[in-house]
Amino acid sequence: MLFFSHDGKLGDAVVITAFVAGLRAHAPGCEIHATVAGVTATFWARDARLRTLWSLARRGWGVVLKTGLALRRERFDFIVTWRPMRSEKNRLLLWLARPGRVVDLAEFHRAAPAHRIEACREALRQFGVPCDGELAYDVVKARGAGIGAAPASGDAPDFNSNSANADIVLVNLFAADPERTIDATAGVALLAGLRRVAPEAALRLVCHGATAAAARAVLARSDSGASLLDCEGGLERLFDACARASLVVSPDTALIHLASAFDTPVIGIYQNDGIKAREWGPRSRAHAVVLAPGADSVAGFSVEAVLRHALALRARQPACLAPVPSAQPISPR
Template sequence: MFIRHDGKIGDFIVSSFVYREIKKQYPHIHIGVVVAPETQYLFKSDSNIDSLYVTRKRALFAFWQIGRKIAKEHYDIVIDLTEFLRNRDLVLIRSVKAAINIGYQQNHLKLFNYNIAANNEHITLDYEKALFMLGFEPMQRCCSFPNIPHNKELAIFCQQNLTCDYIAINFFGAANHKKFTSIKQIEWLSRLKAVYPKKKILVLTFPKVTQELKSSLPAGQYIIYENTNTIFDTIELIRNASLVISPDTSIVHIASAFNKPIIAFYMTSDPTNPYCKWLPMNNQNTSIYYYQHNINEIDIKSIKLN
């Protein structure tokens, strides 16, 4: 049983290899995952996962209830590598009553009988360590994409607009400090057009910001798939890009899984010693620029593009 109810798409992508690698080595093992409502569609698409348990409410009693339900399935092992656990998380894990509980930096809690020490290594290494504790052999830590449903409309859009060389750029992250302002967005388009006059610029979007982008960005300088609804659409849009530009968000991890050249932006108070757990894995093709408080601190003219 994996506890993955954080609701973050990037976390799903980065940790997706564990289900595949478990089934490779022990096909008979039953894998269950506790998920959030907003990401359950991703986990449903992974054929290596056998059971899903959705946290409909974020309250302690609701977590106790779902833990009691899971306990009836008699899971032997629970893995939760969350750094900061809430009381509801502890209640959930305790309610499952597994013989083995593996946590991250939780050696002060008797609930966990296996523990991964705090470190500044990539999160995939923590998952690998957890499986090593259980006797697994070395594994491939590359991300797995789910079975992406076919979108005929998107396929036509890609055939009409993305058969030539193009750059995919994303202006938004989950937190306010990760969002480029409208002025910075226009500055990005101008710089990319100046440096890459023959390349198309694909602006990535999602339902909440599509109209905002269309109203603020200069027409004729970019293309956009207005009907982007899920991360599956974004995966297909990034698939053939020659360069992906984005704040720290799931798009960075998608591009990393495709081994794309990436320009990414991360917040840190110490660029000489950044937090490494969620950096893209293909470091050789990645340029990372750090900011201290807000992504708009970055001087776009200082970004090396070619």
């Protein structure tokens, strides 16, 4: 079988690991392939459960035609596309591949919003895999550079990376679009507040090449003693950070799902549109969600709400905290 993962979205790939794990557990002899591009090529290359990765990094018509014909020669029994095929090139790719069956998730997408991991459950159901229990992400953590390795930016680590018990608070402000990106003023307040909440923790601000300058500007204003974790070209460093952190704070990005994959306590900041937090919310046992006042962006979210959740999660509250709009006062449970 083959599934599509050439959208270049790391968060989506993390979610799909629940499907891969379920399928492999039920049918260990199943040959699993994936289409990949960008960061998903790096992500799936580290997963030995997949036999072949079909690169679509360059998606010209000629590449799509050549790849589609190559896929047809494989005679796939199943192809999972995950989303409706709106792109002409994706539709051509699927038509050329001619699988025995396309796993159809149309009913799932027409139903009321549900967490995206439920799409994995529906796909598994169509494969005949019993999955009535709780699904979970299953990210393979390869050996590689950890957060103690020298960052590409030259920013030095501010904690003993060899200590398994290091108290690391990981913060992300940046998303692929401005609607989900936390603005500099809120970022400064968030870092300063987290330093008060966790005065002894190693506070790290995640960035990559394109956001490093903006991240440094926030650090300079926050006076929080935080340092950068530049993950440009270092996916393993990001995975290691999410696995070992005591808390992750981020808007709706792949960090939410990576933290969930390692069951790291996580606070997600979402648009208040009734959909995003439901479909892409955190899955860690200890988690909280803060909703911005508006449906169109995370602007205006309550830093105080995040800090109160951080206090509760760091106190190892056993129960997850329900999503609370930023306009409402929040008390730790």
